[in-house]
Amino acid sequence: MNADFPAVPPTADVSPAGTGLVTAEAVALDLRPARLGSRAIALGIDILMLGMVSGMVSLVAGVVLAVLPDSLVDDALVGAVMTMVIVVVLLAFPTFVETKTNGRSVGKMAMGLRVIREDGGPIRVRHAFTRALIGLTVEWPGLLLPFLTWAGSLITMIASDKGRRLGDLAAGTLVVHERRPVPFRFVPGMPAALAGWAATADLSAVDDELAAQVRQYLSRAPELSEPYNSSLLRMLAHELGTRVTPPPPPNTPPWLFLCAVLAERRRRSAAQLAAGRLVTERVLPGFGRSGRSPFPGVPVRPASPAR
Known part of the structure; x- marks a missing residue:
């Protein structure tokens, strides 16, 4: 990866409107x-x-x-x-x-x-x-x-x-x-140039905690100011680099590397969930379904027979 090419989206100086309260422990209350x-x-x-x-x-x-x-x-x-x-x-x-x-x-x-x-x-x-x-x-x-x-x-x-x-x-x-609206935070998808590499990469060492940190960073990166944005990007990219094999192609920007790992991990989780549901449907047809249509008068489609 080329650390000189951050490929990070432009940062925005975001200052959320709040009360400006600071507790005795120096914690700002949003x-x-x-x-x-x-x-x-x-x-x-x-x-x-x-x-x-x-x-x-x-x-x-x-x-x-x-x-x-x-x-x-x-x-x-x-x-x-x-x-x-x-x-x-x-x-x-x-x-x-x-x-x-x-x-x-x-x-x-x-x-x-x-x-x-x-x-x-x-x-x-x-x-x-x-x-x-x-x-x-x-x-x-x-x-x-x-x-x-x-x-x-x-x-x-x-x-x-x-x-x-x-x-x-x-x-x-x-x-x-007491209730605050939760803003929608966009998480980038799979970069097309890294889709082939990500499909063959070993991501077993990337645990849920690290994946959650990467997801949170990618969703909040436009709100982070420098130099904290670049510092956090390099730290996460280095941590992922020690857990993912083989390494990404040479000169891969750290930002795209994070996006590719997170997107591929999400794709594999979805595929694993779909495969588990398919096995459950074959072994126990109709398991987990009430058998009643949510719309009165509309017949319920029977489960496909096991093959």
Whole structure:
């Protein structure tokens, strides 16, 4: 192989958008902050849940007031009970739920969101309580200057690069997506010039771990910067060169060598799987099939007789 001819696809300077969080162990967290849209839907679900909780708590409070003597029930007691209902529903309940679920309310569970600390750790009671307290007094329902505080909270969330609301700023938290879309990563196929050599090469020493490293490199090579890209390419090519016999043709670029070994290994695995299925079908016709058509009214084709 000619190390002077890397034949590596051009690299791209990829900087995925994330929270920019770094843990105490200097590990960067690749997390996607939740924005206004997903958080608004989660809030709507949480409001429905709080409405049901409010109905149940109000029912209990009404029963308690009904059984008390009339001499004890006055406007002051009714006002105190209503205040307790508000505190339980809008402060105690959200604090309890987010603490017990590690930052996931019902709405956040439905939307795949989670509240975390600024350092990436799980939230505690004080974080959940601060978020709920700011939400009760300023944000939603915003008992302090409603409408005005709602507008301020909305502007704060839109202006924040991480989508943080006032409660997040006060508690030192942020909301992130738990589920991330998995991007499609292309893995090159067999180079035509190396197909003949690869078909006769001995790949028995190439284990699954090394093959997985090669596959991961080939799929992520365009995202790697220099000199790490070339260094990793040479290291993998050298490792494969010590395990594959005979060696590839002279002046074979390392990139094409990796592609050929991975593609040939994949082809042999597919052929081995197909051969195993053929033997199983001959020995046990119909094994592993339910015998029922997935489409009603369409007959199932019988298995071919063994030959």
